Amino acid sequence: xxxxxxxxxxxxxxxxxxxxxxxxxxxxxxxxxxxxxxxxxxxxxxxxxxxxxxxxxxxxxxxxxxxxxxxxxxxxxxxxxxxxxxxxxxxxxxxxxxxxxxxxxxxxxxxxxxxxxxxxxxxxxxxxxxxxxxxxxxxxxxxxxxxxxxxxxxxxxxxxxxxxxxxxxxxxxxxxxxxxxxxxxxxxxxxxxxxxxxxxxxxxxxxxxxxxxxxxxxxxxxxxxxxxxxxxxxxxxxxxxxxxxxxxxxxxxxxxxxxxxxxxxx
Amino acid sequence: xxxxxxxxxxxxxxxxxxxxxxxxxxxxxxxxxxxxxxxxxxxxxxxxxxxxxxxxxxxxxxxxxxxxxxxxxxxxxxxxxxxxxxxxxxxxxxxxxxxxxxxxxxxxxxxxxxxxxxxxxxxxxxxxxxxxxxxxxxxxxxxxxxxxxxxxxxxxxxxxxxxxxxxxxxxxxxxxxxxxxxxxxxxxxxxxxxxxxxxxxxxxxxxxxxxxxxxxxxxxxxxxxxxxxxxxxxxxxxxxx
Numbered sequence: 276x277x278x279x280x281x282x283x284x285x286x287x288x289x290x291x292x293x294x295x296x297x298x299x300x301x302x303x304x305x306x307x308x309x310x311x312x313x314x315x316x317x318x319x320x321x322x323x324x325x326x327x328x329x330x331x332x333x334x335x336x337x338x339x340x341x342x343x344x345x346x347x348x349x350x351x352x353x354x355x356x357x358x359x360x361x362x363x364x365x366x367x368x369x370x371x372x373x374x375x376x377x378x379x380x381x382x383x384x385x386x387x388x389x390x391x392x393x394x395x396x397x398x399x400x401x402x403x404x405x406x407x408x409x410x411x412x413x414x415x416x417x418x419x420x421x422x423x424x425x426x427x428x429x430x431x432x433x434x435x436x437x438x439x440x441x442x443x444x445x446x447x448x449x450x451x452x453x454x455x456x457x458x459x460x461x462x463x464x465x466x467x468x469x470x471x472x473x474x475x476x477x478x479x480x481x482x483x484x485x486x487x488x489x490x491x492x493x494x495x496x497x498x499x500x501x502x503x504x505x506x507x508x509x510x511x512x513x514x515x516x517x518x519x520x521x522x523x524x525x526x527x528x529x530x531x532x533x534x535x536x537x538x539x540x541x
Numbered sequence: 542x543x544x545x546x547x548x549x550x551x552x553x554x555x556x557x558x559x560x561x562x563x564x565x566x567x568x569x570x571x572x573x574x575x576x577x578x579x580x581x582x583x584x585x586x587x588x589x590x591x592x593x594x595x596x597x598x599x600x601x602x603x604x605x606x607x608x609x610x611x612x613x614x615x616x617x618x619x620x621x622x623x624x625x626x627x628x629x630x631x632x633x634x635x636x637x638x639x640x641x642x643x644x645x646x647x648x649x650x651x652x653x654x655x656x657x658x659x660x661x662x663x664x665x666x667x668x669x670x671x672x673x674x675x676x677x678x679x680x681x682x683x684x685x686x687x688x689x690x691x692x693x694x695x696x697x698x699x700x701x702x703x704x705x706x707x708x709x710x711x712x713x714x715x716x717x718x719x720x721x722x723x724x725x726x727x728x729x730x731x732x733x734x735x736x737x738x739x740x741x742x743x744x745x746x747x748x749x750x751x752x753x754x755x756x757x758x759x760x761x762x763x764x765x766x767x768x769x770x771x772x773x774x775x776x777x778x779x780x781x782x
Contacts, residue, residue, distance in 0.1 A: 281644035289637055293626045352624035356686075359589050360641050361614040540552075541591040 282366045283373075286357070290374020294346060300382050303338055307386025312393070320396045324404055327387060328487050331412045332480055336419045336448050339379055340440040343423025346375050348433060355541045364537045368424075372529065376420045380413045387412065407490045411483045414521050418479045419444075421528035428535035451478045476517075479524040486517045542567040542694065542725045543588065548597035550583055550749075557583045559749035561597070565742070570716060570726040572736040572757075574773055575746035581729045582621065584746065585696055588727070589618055601694070614642060617692035619683045621699045625671040631682045632667040635689070642690055654689040660711045661685065677703045684712055688719075695719060697728045701735060713739060733770035745773060747780055 279287070294300060310330055314323035350371060357367055391405055423440055430436045455474050459467055475481045548561040557580045565571050573581050586592040588599060590606060590613065599606040606612070625634060658664065661681040666674060671682065680703050687695060697716070701709040716726055716739050730736050736743075743760050745753040753760060753776055757769065766772040 282641060285637075285640055285644050289626075293628060296628045349626060352622075353626050355591060355620060356618075356623055356625075357641070358591055359613060359616070359618040359620070360638060361610050361612075362641060363610045538593060540593060541586065 283370045286370025287374045294378045304382035304386040311390035315394045320401050335412050335415045337444045339416050339419030340423045340444050343420045344440045347427040368533050368536050380416045383412050384409050417525045425528040425532035428532045447480045476520045482517045482521045489513045544600045549595050568723050569742045570720050570740050571742040572740035573729045573744045579746040580749045615693050617687035617695045619687035619697045619700050623683050630668050658685050693724045695726045737769040
C-alpha cells in the first residue's frame with residue numbers, strides 16, 4: 276500500500292468506518308448469502324454457480340452504482356470540510372473511492388463465497404470457477420463504483436445524478452445485449468463480427484459475462500455478444516483480452532472522474 | 542498576508558466575482574461585508590481552494606495557490622453550514638482532523654482547543670452523533686474545529702449565526718485574542734455592530750466587485766458616519782446613484 280499517501284490511507288479508514296456502519300452494506304452481503312445458499316440447496320453446485328453468475332451480473336452493477344451515488348451524496352458536504360484541510364483533491368478522491376469500493380467488494384465476496392464453504396463444495400473445477408466469478412464480481416464492483424464517482428463528479432443535481440446512475444445500469448446490464456442482438460439481426464447480411472467484438476468491449480457487464488462463460492464453457496447462455504466473442508477468442512487468450520478491457524473500464528472512469536473532481540467547485 | 546489580483550469567477554451565466562483585487566494585512570481582523578449574493582462566500586472559498594477561479598491569482602505570503610495544499614495547514618475554517626457524515630460524533634471528528642493534519646507533510650499540530658470547547662459548553666455533547674445536535678451546537682463544534690491546531694489564518698463565514706449570546710461573546714473574545722497574538726482573521730457577518738466591535742479592516746463587496754477596502758476607522762472618517770452599518774448603507778446608496 277505504499278502507493279497510498281498517509282492522508283489517503285486515513286481517508287480510506289474514515290470512509291470504511293462510515294460505510295461499514297451502513298445497514299445497506301449488511302443487506303447486500305445478506306442478499307448474496309441467502310441467494311447462494313438457496314441455489315445450493317435446491318440444485319447442484321454447477322447449476323447454482325451459473326444462476327449466481329446471472330444474479331451477480333445483474334445486481335453488482337446496480338448496487339455499486341446506486342450505493343456509490345448515495346454514499347457520495349452523503350459525503351458531499353463533508354468533502355468541503357476535508358478539502359479545507361491540508362488534503363489534496365487527488366488524495367481525497369482516492370480515499371473515497373477505495374473506502375467505498377473495498378467494503379462493497381468484501382460484502383459481495385463474503386456473501387457469495389460463504390455458502391459454498393458451508394455446503395462443502397469440494398470439486399476443484401467448481402472452486403476455480405467460483406474464484407473466477409468472485410474476481411469478476413469484484414472487477415464489476417470497481418468499474419461501477421468508478422462510474423458512480425464519475426457521474427457524481429459531473430452531474431450537479433441530486434435527482435439527476437441518481438437518474439443517470441440508474442440509466443447507466445439499465446443500459447449496461449439490461450438493454451445493451453438486446454440492442455446488439457437487434458443490430459445483428461438488422462444487418463444480418465453483412466459481416467458484423469468485428470463490430471460486435473468492439474461492442475462487447477464497450478460494455479463491462481458483457482465483458483464480465485464473456486469471461487465467466489468462456490470459463491464455464493456454456494455458450495448457450497452467452498448472450499449474443501458472448502457467442503461472437505467466443506468465435507474470436509477461445510480460452511485463455513479471450514479471458515486475457517476481456518480482463519484487460521475490464522481493467523481499462525476501471526481506469527478510464529476513475530481518471531475522468533478525478534479530472535472532473537479536481538476542477539469542480541465546492 | 543493575502544494578496545488577490547484580478548480574481549474572476551462565473552457560475553454558468555452568473556458572474557459572481559468580477560475582478561477582485563485585494564490585500565489582507567497580517568494581524569488584521571478583516572470584515573467582508575456586502576448584500577446577499579455579493580460574492581462573499583465565493584471569495585472565501587477561493588482563498589480556501591474550494592472554488593477554482595476562472596481568472597486571477599491568490600497569494601498567501603509567498604505561496605501562489607495551486608495544487609499544493611500544505612498552506613491549508615495554517616488555516617482554520619468555519620463554514621456557514623457544516624454537515625457531517627451520519628454516524629460521526631464530535632470527538633471522532635476532532636480526532637480525525639487532528640489525525641489528518643498529522644499525516645500532512647507539515648509540522649505536527651498542537652492538540653485540540655480544550656479551553657474553547659469548555660467555554661462553549663461542548664463537553665457533554667462530544668459523543669453524540671453530530672446529526673442529532675442542534676444547529677447552534679453544531680456551529681460550536683465548527684468553531685472548535687476551526688480554532689484548534691493554532692492556525693495563523695482564520696476564515697470564519699457567519700460564525701455567530703445561530704449561536705446564543707453567551708457563545709457568541711465567547712467566540713468574539715476569542716477572535717480578538719487571535720488578533721492580539723498576531724494572527725489574521727477574515728470574517729463575514731450580517732451583524733454590523735458585531736463586526737464593528739471586532740474588525741480592524743473592512744472589505745465591502747457589491748455585485749462581485751470590491752467597493753471599499755481599508756481600515757475601519759478610515760472608512761468611518763471617509764463616509765463621515767458614526768458606525769459601520771451606516772457607512773455601508775452610505776456606500777450602497779452611493780453605488781446605486
